Amino acid sequence: MGSGKSTVGELIAQRLGVSYRDTDADIVAAQGREISDIFVDEGEPYFRELEREAVAAAVAGHEGVLALGGGAVLDEKTRELLTGLPVAYLSMDVEEAVKRVGLGAARPLLAVNPRRQWRELMDARRPLYTEVARVVVATDDRTPEEVAQAVLDALELKNA
Numbered sequence: 001m002g003s004g005k006s007t008v009g010e011l012i013a014q015r016l017g018v019s020y021r022d023t024d025a026d027i028v029a030a031q032g033r034e035i036s037d038i039f040v041d042e043g044e045p046y047f048r049e050l051e052r053e054a055v056a057a058a059v060a061g062h063e064g065v066l067a068l069g070g071g072a073v074l075d076e077k078t079r080e081l082l083t084g085l086p087v088a089y090l091s092m093d094v095e096e097a098v099k100r101v102g103l104g105a106a107r108p109l110l111a112v113n114p115r116r117q118w119r120e121l122m123d124a125r126r127p128l129y130t131e132v133a134r135v136v137v138a139t140d141d142r143t144p145e146e147v148a149q150a151v152l153d154a155l156e157l158k159n160a
């Protein structure tokens with residue numbers, strides 16, 4: 001959540017000379033409303049179902065860099081789908097998260113007591129991120145360009 005998937009994903013796609021896609025953006029485009037509105041109007045399980053379908057469609061139909069939503073790995077089928085793919089987990093600590101996104105109310109899962117919520121979410125999710133990831137890249141105190149290069153290095157991919 002705010003670790004730089006979109007920013008870094010676009011940089012990596014540019015460097016590799018491939019296209020970039022983001023399942024959050026796919027869902028917003030298909031639904032014609034913001035993710036926070038989908039959470040409020042329909043609830044999280046409904047959003048997760050949309051997300052599972054969006055990830056499956058993108059994994060099947062896109063060959064470039066794909067950014068997933070921060071909670072996509074909660075779905076077991078999604079985790080299976082990611083097995084064997086060059087997945088990078090961009091990590092950051094809570095202080096970096098505060099600096100980056102302010103943990104504001106636009107993030108529906110962090111609306112109340114955001115620091116604690118963030119820590120609890122990450123404690124629950126970290127094992128899932130590391131399970132699906134081929135590489136883990138810490139983003140704290142690194143520029144997006146440095147993170148992009150670290151991902152390329154870790155995955156042993158070369159600039160175009």
Ligand SMILES: Nc1ncnc2c1ncn2[C@@H]1O[C@H](COP(=O)(O)OP(=O)(O)OP(=O)(O)O)[C@@H](O)[C@H]1O
Pocket residue numbers: 001002003004005006007008024067069070100101139142143144147
């Ligand atoms: N390495 C970095 N250093 C400093 N700021 C960064 C870095 N990477 C991203 N940011 C900033 O942090 C914010 C969140 O980045 P971004 O939207 O790319 O994250 P995300 O992981 O795609 O978030 P989301 O979970 O909402 O999809 C943006 O304002 C972005 O400019």
Ligand SMILES: O=C(O)C1=C[C@@H](O)[C@@H](O)[C@H](O)C1
Pocket residue numbers: 001024035068069070071072107108109
């Ligand atoms: O971490 C999460 O659960 C989320 C992250 C965002 O990418 C969005 O997919 C949505 O706000 C939920």
Ligand SMILES: [Mg+2]
Pocket residue numbers: 005006007022024067
């Ligand atoms: Mg994003």
